[in-house]
Amino acid sequence: MFSNANSFRRVAAGASLVLAPLCLLLGMAVDPTRPGVDDPLVYAHNPAPVGVSATLLHYAWVLWVPGVIGLVHLVRRKGVVLAHIAGVVAVLGLINFSSLMISDFFDIVLFQxxxxxxxxxxxxxxxxxxxIAAWQLPGMIGSFLGxxxxxxxxxxxxxxxxxxPAGVLAGIVIWLIGAGSWNLILGLGGPVLLLLVFGIVGVSLIRMPDAEWSAVQDGSPLVDGKRSGVASPAGGSL
Structure with a gap:
């Protein structure tokens, strides 16, 4: 698989779509904060689970990047412009958002x-x-909207x-509400829904034939390194 560009990129994109929401779910599950308990020292008293949670959340956003690139790659004909714009917004947002997880480690040390x-x-x-303007807002808005x-x-x-898209939107909204209110059911329910919808799409990429992954925009696959049906400079076809 590592020597086959199409197979590796396809499987990597599909696996990323499964692993990203899984890391989000596990990161939320490990977080030591509890519903209804506003304890500023909770991170200082629980450095190990906080570190694991922050790391899992960081990799959730990072792992979504190759998955998004894979989804954009498969959009042809309809939705191409939207996919390209949304892909750029999502990738930049995810990269920014992943960097914000480091603040949890500063929370631990400062409150200790x-x-x-x-x-x-x-x-x-x-x-x-x-x-706020260049890191936090682009990270949050870009990630979720993208x-x-x-x-x-x-x-x-x-x-x-x-x-x-309905499942992605619902999963993000439910997760944000749960995380903002420290509601454990919603905080875990959103990632579960995201894992379900992204997981289905991710598995479909993993099981997809290489020919479908590598097809050019007009739908004709590459055959022996040549595109069928593409006109040559001499007026014939390659």
Missing amino acids: NLPVDQAEKLMQDAAQPAM LVLVAVAYARAGRAGWWF
Whole structure:
């Protein structure tokens, strides 16, 4: 598989679509915060699970990148422009969002070594305008909006039913509500839904024939390194 470019890229993209929401689900499950408990020292008291959770969440966003690129690659004819724009937005957003997970490690150290009020002030002061405008907002908006729009383009191209973008949107909304309110059911339910819909699409990529993956835009596959039905400079076909 490693010597076959089409097989490797196809399987890597499909596997990424499965592993990304799985890491998100596991990261939320390991997070030591509990519903209804507003404890600023929870990270300081639980450094190991916080570190594991932050790492899993970081790799969730990172692993979605090759999956998104794979989905964009398969959109041909219908939805191409939308897929390209959404793909760029999603990839840039995911890269930005993954970097934000490092703040959890600073939370651990600050609250372990400083009084709560001083630690909270330092974290608040670190939220500089440039960080919010160039890192946080593009990361969050780009990731969530980009993933939904890529799914819309994929469905519009006929690659999946409209359950795919609907499931992505619902999963993200449910997860955001759960994470914002520390609701364990919603916080885990959203990632479960994302794992289901992205998992179905990811497995379909893994099982897809190489010829379908490598087909050119007009639908004709590459045959012995040549594109069937493509006119040559001399006016014939290759």
